[in-house]
Amino acid sequence: MALRTILLAAGLCLVAVPVAAQDAAPPLEVPEVEEEGLSGSVTDDSAWQDLGIAIPAFATNRETATPANAQGTGALGVELGRVVFNDLRNNGLFRPVGPDALPRPGYPEITAPAWGTWQGRSAEMLVQGYVRAGDDGRLTVGCYLYDVQLQQELVREGWVIAPAEWRRAAHKCADMVYSRLSGESPFFDSRIAYIAETGPKDNRVKRLAIMDSDGANHRFITNGQSSALTPRYSPDYSRIAYVSYQNGYARIYVYEIDSGRQTLVTQSQNPTFAPRWSPDGRTILYSMAVAGNTDIYRVPATGGTPQRLTDGPGIDVGGSYSPDGSRIVFESDRSGSQQIYVMDAGGGNQRRISFFGGRSATPEWSPRGDQIAFTHIAGDLRVAVMTPSGGGMRHLTSSWQDEAPTWAPNGRIVQFFRTARNSGETSIWQVDLTGRNERRLNTPVGASDPAWGPVLP
């Protein structure tokens, strides 16, 4: 009966709007979670690896074939559980067990877990859910997180979604679990723009592509006739700024995802590259080479008069806004080699912050504001982080060539691309801030230049 209450309430919601927990859950002490959360810049995840989370298949009230899964909502429930499981594993926080290794709870059990079953499997946390096909063609997905030892519900949410968006419900569920247990902001329900690479090293085809944060819902945007490079999603996901050689020279285009139209970021006879959005989406930073000398400019995203932010000889390139939009971290070789500098958003107060040997490039300001990820070049190329004042430099990766970090929306994970020696094959990887939990993303072909967008609206 409790389930019915939730379902009715959930049915009132609009598409993909989270259902608030109807019953205010009693305040719970979740053992060690708050204390061990990722509050600092450096995470010690050793205590977390033992947090077992059971994620069985989602149940369904009535087997129904839907556009999301022709086999029916039962099969879809298995898929939902798998997506949640895959999101939560390999993040260094949890030890999840997925639906393929667990018994499947029945529909009535979703709100009344069979505690004995899960205690017997030494699960500390339990994620259960259901999927129900509505008469209007939409799906209702509910997600519940239980503390098995306390035998209590910690949090629940539900979503009414179009069948094509079923994976988003699973990501929302994973986000709910992740946030509740870690105290961190969610990030799974987000997308990534990147460059898909095919062909031999000396004739590589580079296409603009997009995918969900877990690599699903992959889509090519350009056809590869001309090279595409370095995409960046606008903060509202409506546009992608990227570099294309379609007229023979490097130029930044702003591509509108819905209409497929694209415009030049600025009219110029000079090459423009390294596009970056301001956090509010109103301004685009770009780099432009004039007579061999590259400087950073900003221009309103809707067009207008560009303003040069750097000057003087040397390559000033890239740029990444602080989360409040007040400052920009960028790269310059004005000192003789690539180093990282910070300036005010208007170009004032430029000062170098990287002083640790080697070269430093491609700085990206964390969405949390507390760290800057960058490429450290000292022989090999490695992804590293430092504070905005240049302190606390740490390498997150150690490989032959890792470059171009991009932050997860919650600033806890960094994606980057790795190039294989000789073959030049590229792949996208991600690593958490400990540097210990690294994994490769599954992409259909070679992949580089990842650009992680914010949590979906």
Added chain:
Amino acid sequence: MKKIVLVATFASVMALSACKKEAPAEIPPPPQNIVTPTPTPPPPPQGPIPGTQAHFAREMAGRDTIYFDTDMFNVDAEDQVALRQQATYLQQYSNIRATIEGHADERGTREYNIALGERRATAAKNYLVSLGVPADRLSVVSYGKERPVAVGSNEQAWARNRRAVTIVLN
């Protein structure tokens, strides 16, 4: 290095207005497909037509390309020899235009390498201009590390890829 930057900047500012939008020639056309406008039939010349990219590349015999040290963009003595030969050719065929492609090796970040390739191509262009080639006949394009000629991951391959290549536009 600073001096070079200043010289490069000055010379290229003058050349800036001359940048054209034509895509660089990628593949030299096979010479036998080119219709020679010769009215009377002299003995057909063997080899590429003078003033074409194919002819230029053959005449330069490798000196259509200059090479750079890591992160550098200065034109050294060996480069000057090559560029003088290029300039002589470009002045001999005074109606042709050329583009200079700047490249970097794979051991750098993508965006910096685009800027670096631009700087190298511009350095080559500026030297050609200093030798008397009109700036409005020369354009530059940077491919950064995107178009290696040598595919290995070793010093020899990287040295071959840090280059500026002059291509005659037909």
